Amino acid sequence: MTHAQVFTQELLPTPSQLAISDEATVTLHQYFAALVRERRRSPGDDPVSQWLRTWDELEPDRDRADEAVYYLALLVVLAALETTSNLLSTMAWLIAEHPRQMGWLRAHPQDIPGAVEEVLRYDPPIHVVTRVAGDDMTLAGIDVPKDETVHLMLAAANHDPAQYADPHIFDIRRKVGHLSFGGGIHYCVGAPLARMEATALLTALLRKLPGLSVHRDPQWAPRVAFRRMTTLTVSDSASARVPEQAGPRDL
Ligand code: HEM
Numbered sequence: 001m002t003h004a005q006v007f008t009q010e011l012l013p014t015p016s017q018l019a020i021s022d023e024a025t026v027t028l029h030q031y032f033a034a035l036v037r038e039r040r041r042s043p044g045d046d047p048v049s050q051w052l053r054t055w056d057e058l059e060p061d062r063d064r065a066d067e068a069v070y071y072l073a074l075l076v077v078l079a080a081l082e083t084t085s086n087l088l089s090t091m092a093w094l095i096a097e098h099p100r101q102m103g104w105l106r107a108h109p110q111d112i113p114g115a116v117e118e119v120l121r122y123d124p125p126i127h128v129v130t131r132v133a134g135d136d137m138t139l140a141g142i143d144v145p146k147d148e149t150v151h152l153m154l155a156a157a158n159h160d161p162a163q164y165a166d167p168h169i170f171d172i173r174r175k176v177g178h179l180s181f182g183g184g185i186h187y188c189v190g191a192p193l194a195r196m197e198a199t200a201l202l203t204a205l206l207r208k209l210p211g212l213s214v215h216r217d218p219q220w221a222p223r224v225a226f227r228r229m230t231t232l233t234v235s236d237s238a239s240a241r242v243p244e245q246a247g248p249r250d251l
Helices: 002-009 017-043 048-056 062-097 101-107 107-124 191-208 237-250
Strands: 128-131 137-139 142-144 151-152 213-219 229-236
Touching: 002 017, 002 062, 017 048, 017 062, 048 062, 062 101, 062 107, 062 213, 062 229, 101 107, 101 191, 107 191, 229 237
Parallel strands: none
Antiparallel strands: 128 151, 137 142, 213 229
């Protein structure tokens, strides 16, 4: 459902994509509005109940508070699921495609967080964020009139040759920043969680799948705002060989 909803944030969504997104929004609205009502009836110590308590202190109108919490819950779920899932798939793909770097990481697990940063730089889950200019301004030498829509290409910035040597080379030992979590006041609130999940997954992949390799090229949904890998076929050749080697002993 979240995959369908985020078409609205695409760069140039088609009418049929917008229709799919509208349909998903209706279903998600039903789900999250019911969740907010349920937490009103029986609050706990979950995030939605905590947000209701916070909003009740700020907003005397209950309906408005409920609506604010509904939008917050929807935003967090979309922002978390549609990004982190893609980071995890892209990471598995890039690491498997670079066996020497995978070997380095096995021997140097302290470099795993750096590898996660390089995956984020190389192919970020969000390629573009959009803003509407609040005033006339000049941005990097380009005049932007008030109310103009501006698409900021985060992924292109991450490959800026003025900032990165050989930007199109995937290199886990770079020690550089990136813009994949945005910047300023809207900087991603979930960045530490996403980094933690990716570090945990990569640590487990290196341990559990010693022969990880890409079996077939991945496929992506035709999207740039929220990237989405739809298929990644991998094999674990080393562990696949284990039963063959163990076979004679087992007989
Ligand atoms: C790899 C994973 C993630 C990436 C690449 C990512 C990327 C981003 C980016 C680029 C923005 C800024 C959007 C803008 O400026 O318009 C953002 C904002 C946000 N992210 Fe993430 N995100 C990730 C994971 C998460 C997770 C796990 C959560 C929640 C648990 C989350 C919640 C949010 C929220 C609520 C905002 C809006 C913040 C605001 O507007 O003040 N994100 N994220």
